[in-house]
Amino acid sequence: MATDQDMYAGSSDTSEGRVFTVTGQDWDQIVEGLAEEADERVVVNMGPQHPSTHGVLRLILELEGETVTEARCGIGYLHTGIEKNMEYRSWVQGTTFVTRMDYLSPFFNEATYCLGVERLLDIEDQIPEKASVMRVLLMELNRISSHLVAIATGGMEIGALTVMTIGFRERELVLDLFELITGLRMNHAFIRPGGVAQDLPPGALDEIRGFIALMKKRLPEYAALCNANPIFKARLEGVGHLELDGVLALGITGPVLRSTGYGWDLRKTEPYCGYEDYDFDVQTWDTADSYGRFRIRLNEMWESLKIVEQAADRLAGLEGAPVMVADKKIAWPSQLAIGSDGMGNSLDHIRHIMGESMEGLIHHFKLVTEGFRVPPGQAYVPIESPRGELGAHIVSDGGTRPFRVHYRDPSFTNLQGTSVMSEGGMVADVIVAIASIDPVMGGVDR
Amino acid sequence: MSEGQKDVVPEPKPPEQPAVEQSPENVPAPPGEVTAVGARTGMFGASGTPDTSGYGGLVAPIVFPGPAQRPYGGWFDEVADALEGHLGHVVIHRGELTLHVQRDQLLHVAQTLRDDPRLRFELCSGVSGVHYPDDAGRELHAVYHLLSMTHNRRVRVEVSVPDGDAHIPSLVGIYPTTDWHERETYDMFGIVFDGHPALTRILMPDDWPGHPQRKDYPLGGIPVEYKGGTIPPPDQRRSYN
Secondary structure (H helix, E strand, C coil), X not given: CCCCCCCCCEEEEECCEEEEXXXXXXXXXXXXXXXXXXXXXXXXXXXXXXXXXXXXXXXXXXEECCEEEEEEEECCCCCCCHHHHHCCCCCCHHHHHHCCCCCCCHHHHHHHHHHHHHHHHCCHHHCCHHHHHHHHHHHHHHHHHHHHHHHHHXXXXXXXXXXXXXXXXXXXXXXXXXXXXXXXXXXXXXEECCEECCCCXXXXXXXXXXXXXXXXXXXXXXXXXXXXXXXXXXXXXXXXXXXXHHHHHCCCCCXXXXXXXXXXXXXXXXXXXXXXXXXXXXXXXXXXXXXXXXXXXXXXXXXXXXXHHHHXXXXXXXXXCCCXXXXXXCCCCCCEEEECCEEEECHHHHHHHHHHCHHHHHHHHHHHHHCCCCCCEEEECXXXXXXXXXXXXXXXXXXXXXXXXXXXXXXXXXHHHHHHHHCCCEHHHHHHHHHHHCCCHHHHHC | XXXXXXXXXXXXXXXCCCHHHHCCCCCCCCCCCCEEEEEEECCCCECCCCXXXXXXXXXXXXEECCCCCCCCXXXXXXXXXXXXXXXXXXXXXXXXXXXXXXXXXXXXXXXXXXXXXXCCCCEEEEEXXXXXXXXXXXXXXXXXXXXXXXXXXXXXXXXXXXXXXXXXXXXXXXXXXXXHHHHHHHHHHCCEEECCCCCCCCCCCCCCCCXXXXXXXXXXXXXXXXXXXXXXXXXXXXXXC
């Protein structure tokens, strides 16, 4: 085979018309091949591919020249049957599954699930204050890391590699905090029905304060790099335009909704986890385009930083307070501790159940093997994830396992906006429009 | 059947009537009509291993929250007034309002919920399917969560259809956002949304057999060997339900 031939590229005739496979610098083949039938439509299949951390998405574009006349998404490549699997595990084990759905915002997945389970258990009033504050702290740190990835990968997709490298640099700092607090960078399963899994480790508040101070220096770098950058603005302004009526009809929430000027944020309108006690502003923009969504994400990181600061101050006054509901029939009994050979079962807890308390042993055994029962009924407690309204529809039949859990994932719903945002625009703007939606396919496909 | 097998104690079966009606003094019935879908037997719900607790014959019906009685209180009554005559029973549980609607009323109810200035439920959060195999005649449920941004209220609309005739009118004309959600519910439960512009599978491959989220669809999985022991797949492990 000659080296100038690409074994993966070429063209073939099918009943649907001529099919070209394009792998790189060989678009001229298409131009030559279509020379005699240039007036016909060209359907371009983009993917299924893994465009940075968004996940595997397939786009089917119908082109006329460089203009997109129709755009459709093909999804399902990351479907792993998480909702089905949860029906075969206990309620607490469910958190380890939901955290893997939208992998860029694991704490939000856990929080909406646990809030729903707590509503069915009717223990919403009994969640300790410290658990709620820790949830808020983790969720807002998570919002920062998620928005950083949205900006970083969005920048990378239009060739702004510096934005990508600094975005991931700061995200790593947030993941370090997660690792310190929960033991894991991702897939934490840290927020549990009834509270959170562990208390804050010693020194965590100092680390968080150091992070806040650092971010206050670093966030202006993004503004300096991008806000008035003529190339950046030229690529983003007016692209992916969608007004309020279209956004509402398509059920789109989050930064895309707020970029139309409507300040809808569930943290303000339906406060959960005590968000009404924090001082922050809902960020809006009025251009309804990709540039506005970028600016909203940038501003929201500042607001999240404000909330993290307030949560850290509150946590300083809550040292030693419980982080799990007092009801021993629900609270996860087991605790972890760092021993000489790494993280493992807390020796204090083992001593307690094996030597001191028969009742403690029974509770441990029952909760770990059987789990608790949740009264029959259904609940839906949506929260404001970085991408919009995230809610878990939870149905219990009174058993120790979820009867049905369905996630209303904002990425899934928002991705429906791809068609209206990119049809009539240039093919290069499709990438920008989708990046401005910030879909995470793990959440879309579940 | 051979003679010898007659002496075998039969497996405890759910009674013809729910146990609530048999012994009303023992189980506090929620207000209104009791919606029992199936029953749970034994003390621990373990199956496959003998229950030596002495409570193996217990039968407890699975009772979902029953219909609420008027007045519901607050804005719940406003919604019910605006939809008078088009609603099935109304359930209020843990502060959430659920409107059960017949499928032939769904389009009218959804249109009213969206357009009536007293209601204004502008945003549909999507469709979630639930399969209740023991709820005879209404096995498949489609659950819509609606949000009124004007009044900051939420309502849940639930439509149930029999397994043999799983057709529900599509809401795409009223809430275009349900496009993908209805495709997902079709994909996972086999509910056909009549009037949907392109009701195809969305998450599973186009040629996939069956609808995976139904309760009669097996989870699948293989036993895993580890250090000489064998761990069965999740749906075959000992469970307490």
